[in-house]
Amino acid sequence: MIARMWHGRVLKKDAEAYHQFLLNTGLVDYKATTGNRGVFVLRRDEDDITHYYTLTFWDDLDAIKRFAGDDYIKALYYPEDKDFLLEFEEKVNQFDVMEMPAYMPGKLDF
Secondary structure (H helix, E strand, O other): OEEEEEEEEEEHHHHHHHHHHHHHOHHHHHHHOOOEEEEEEEEEEEOOEEEEEEEEEEOOHHHHHHHHOOOOOEOOOOHHHHHOEOOOOOEOEEEEOOOOOOOOOOOOOO
């Protein structure tokens, strides 16, 4: 399994609207991609900035490529991201999942 983490920053006043945007774009696309195992959306407020992180889980590199394309380390953005994001990080972080809980309350699914 592979974990993939993306980070974006928005103005705090736009945080709720951006969360809804994520739900309607990236999370829908994750769910539609064969080999995606789920997503965590993490939020941290810092003064007038809100940080969003998406932590997604994938069966393998082929699954990630189905979502992100051949240049799979490059961050994927939607045209409307320009209305929210303060910067566009070029790359995502990707990790091999070495251990995971045998049982996690909730689910790694949508």
